[in-house]
Amino acid sequence: MSHAGISMQTLRLLLLGTAAAVIATGCGRQTGQRALAPVTLAAAPYKPGSLSIECGTLIDGIGDEPRREVTVVIRDGRIAAVNAGYDRPADLASLDLRAYTCLPGLIEMHDHITETFSDSTDMSIYLRRNDDEQWLLSRSQAEATLLAGFTTVRNVGAYHAWTDRELRDAINHGNVAGPRLQVCGYYLTIANGGGDLIVPNLSREQIPARFHAGVAKGPEEFRRKAQIAIDGGADLLKVIASGAVLAYGGVPGEREMTPEEIRAVVEVAHAAGKKVAAHAHGAQSIKDAILAGADTIEHASLIDDEAIALAREHGVALSMDVYNGSYIDTEGRKQGWPEEFLRKNLETTEAQRQAFTKAHAAGVAIVYGTDAGVYPHGENARQFPIMVQRGMTPMEAIKSATSVAAKYMGWDDRVGSIDAGKFGDLIAVKGDPLQDITELQSPTVVIKDGLAFRLPAAQ
Ligand SMILES: [Zn+2]
Structure with a gap:
């Protein structure tokens, strides 16, 4: 040197x-x-x-x-x-x-900084983990993320409500070394949907309320839960519009929230000057979320030409986690993740990578979001090579994790x-x-x- x-x-x-x-x-x-x-x-x-x-x-x-x-x-x-x-x-x-x-x-636009990869092996860990254990995980994962060069992170969901807010505030007070965080507090999701904690052999009633904070049905209830999140200090709102890969029973290509429910959340968020990140794998849910006014589409694995055109027309960015499918299929398999998760991962991984190439070529904005937490924190930069292999120039990939990300999180005045x-x-x-x-x-x-x-x- x-x-x-x-x-x-x-x-x-x-x-x-x-x-x-x-x-x-x-x-x-x-x-x-x-x-x-x-x-x-x-x-x-x-x-x-x-x-x-x-x-x-x-x-x-x-x-x-x-x-x-x-x-x-x-x-x-x-x-x-x-x-x-x-x-x-x-x-x-x-x-x-x-x-x-x-x-x-660097900016990570899709993180679960309080969750850890091994949680997917057995979701009942959430019911056994005490507050001290959770805090140690949150803190060490924040440090790992920062030391990996990600100084700003958008946290788009925690099963245990508000663990991300606790971490954000500790970092802002200088008590923990971590990235500056935007947090959503909890998932806005239907019952048994992709943001609702489901544990095999347990009924929903046996799972404490802190794991269901954002579960709602109908536009009015979603509106109310969205407002509670805003009032509680959420920096953005996260809706689970379609089924999820790493959740029991969900079908990624199928709708979970209705267009009216998504719109209700968007109205609350935008009235408060906050953005909405919409989890949507399926083409229909992607279109629902764009037309309802969501700001970013998360995953977008099964996006079709019509939805690509719609995203471009509405200036909506895609946050496509094109790396973690490889981790899930190799490491997740070794760790004994549920067969259903592994199958749905295979059904979406290559489709999403091809969609990434198409959407980028069509001129849709793409932000750097990896779903860290699904794989170990601190390895966030592993997605860059896949984005380059799939059609971005290195400079475009860097911008997706810097100025483009900043714009879509509403922080282009500061990062x-x-x-x-x-x-x-x-x-x-x-x-x-x-x-x-x-x-x-x-x-x-x-x-x-x-x-x-x-x-x-x-x-
Ligand atoms: Zn996620």
């Missing part, structure tokens, strides 16, 4: 000194530095960092071409300037990334590009991701809010 060892070491300590004030235990382990003392929520007012970063190459998330030799200046957690050349302010610590490619912090005024979120990789997209699977540097969570190893 080209950076000077001494200044890097000084910088690391300087940055960790800042981070130590706001980040609880766990951070020291990832950075390979001294253990940090835990801090309590009340004692930890969030304090973003300031530094300048010299980038050999910068992919800014918006431009079509990378820029060479750029200095990114972050002050108090926000990007203050993007200077041509190595032009660093004298008053700031500087990070030498002249040998690296810098990019905006998704390296631009003055945005949050100081930046990652760096050693190689050139435009030549080899798998470079994004191992970022060497992860900075969020001007605080370094991952840095190159000391010389």
